[in-house]
Amino acid sequence: MTVIRGKVWKFGDNVNTDVMAPGFAFNAPWEELKKVILHIHPKFTREAKPGDMIVAGKNWGCGSSREQAPANLKRLGMGCVVAESFGRIYFRNSVALAFPSIVCPGVPGAFDEGDEVELDLESAQVRNLTKGKELKGEALSKDMLGIIAKGGIIPALQERMGIKK
């Protein structure tokens, strides 16, 4: 059982991949780039710490196919994103990068910013440790969990091709 725990940053509906990986900062060095990841939430850009988690509404990661969106959040050290739904390309990319996305209807109503969340990855059980609430998310498929357990789709590819890491 994989358990992920952290402090919650809250976002609304339709947060697109452009604001997670802005086109205007494509070529910026990491120290610059990390200041504009999720720039729609200025407090997040200043205070988010490795180990924090994101709770969001509908359609998290809609828009462009840019893989930098989940890659940037992973590099910031976010534990995972729990949202009511995800943009499908973002969702695929997050599996490919072993940065879990969990679909969990009703999750925005169960969390305030700063609450402590705990997620059982395999069962998609989502707990608000601060408020003592528990929600059931949608478990990832066996194939997706397999890719995540291997560390992402590239390690899975290397294993399939018999390439030593």
Next chain:
Amino acid sequence: MGMTMAEKVLARAAGRGEVKPGEYVTAKVDQVMVHEAFAAVYRIMKEAGIERVWDSSKIAILFDHSVPAPTVANAEAHKLIRQGVKKFGIESWYDMKAGICHQIMGEKGHIIPGELVLGTDSHSTTYGAFGAAGAGIGVSEMAYVLATGELWMRVPYTLKFVLKGDLPEGVVSKDIILYIAGKYTTEVAQYKAVEFKGTTAERMSIASRMTMANMGVEIGAKFAFFEADEKTLDYLLQYVREEARKRVGIFKADPDARYEQVYEVDVSRLEPQVAFPHDVGNVRPISEVGEVKVNQAFLGSCTNGRFEDLEIAAAILKGEKVHPETRLIVIPASWRIYLEALREGILETLIEAGAVVCNPGCGPCFGGHMGVLAAGERCIASSNRNFKGRIGSTEAEVYLGSPATVAASAIAGRIVDPRASRR
């Protein structure tokens, strides 16, 4: 049991007689498109020790986002891509000499009805205009596809949009898809396939169908299909290679296919539509737009940079002048369109009206170059996204409309109704 277009494509790609929505399959990919993202894909493959691609004849690579290279970083990425293309022996390689990927995939004959086409660009849903299952994926998954020719896929549920009625004068397919995004939300088709049907869809030009399929992703769709009919075949057969011609045929859903939901959209009284910042679903009819001054008007992109779009704009701008405080930027979607518009005098009309015409490519649509916005500026654009910071400054505002709305607004210096009688 009948199948939808998505189910048919994925059943064949998975080597199965039939598939059901919600199932996971391993799909064999028929065709691949990679743009500048190939720099990242190639780096990932090199680091992973992947020495060859599964089939160099099924991969098309080109540049469209940053052409000609505006920065040294872009130039370095282009250099790396050219090396990778040589190493893998990619046959369909267009460098920066073709245009925007989604336009080029059709124009170069890479799209076949009923086939599965994956691209490193979210607007790969455009291929649905030809009855192909086009979808975007990220660069790591693309590395996996290039190495193996396969990818896991979930069979999507399908929504049917039945489009009925004659479009009023001055109203085009862009207005329909904006209307749908506004009325049914930008996630109505999340994880789902869409089929656009009905008499309006049947009568639509290929270019107009491409606009709607292109923006299918803006309502969340995995695939956004039109039926491949006689019109589709006429278009594609101009371009597909000799050996692929026999694969080009009519492709439709079975008559008894099951849809998760059917929506009827009567377009006969539709007004031009405008998406307000910063969401594609924040849509208002032109009559409710109010006073919105614009510093820039952008006509182009994979959504609306085709010949018919430039032609519509030229008809409005002929003999007129772009407002002195507004900049009009025009970018044809491909070299073919660029040349045709040149030969037909359309570019001359646009330039005489005061437009800046740039070389084919994505231009400012994704905020890269060729007319990004300063803080506090507003742009009316024929492109597909108006997210915060999409075209430059996060303090700028992007409004989306049809090519007609863009052209008329460029003259007025504010967003106006393009229908002649109301201008």
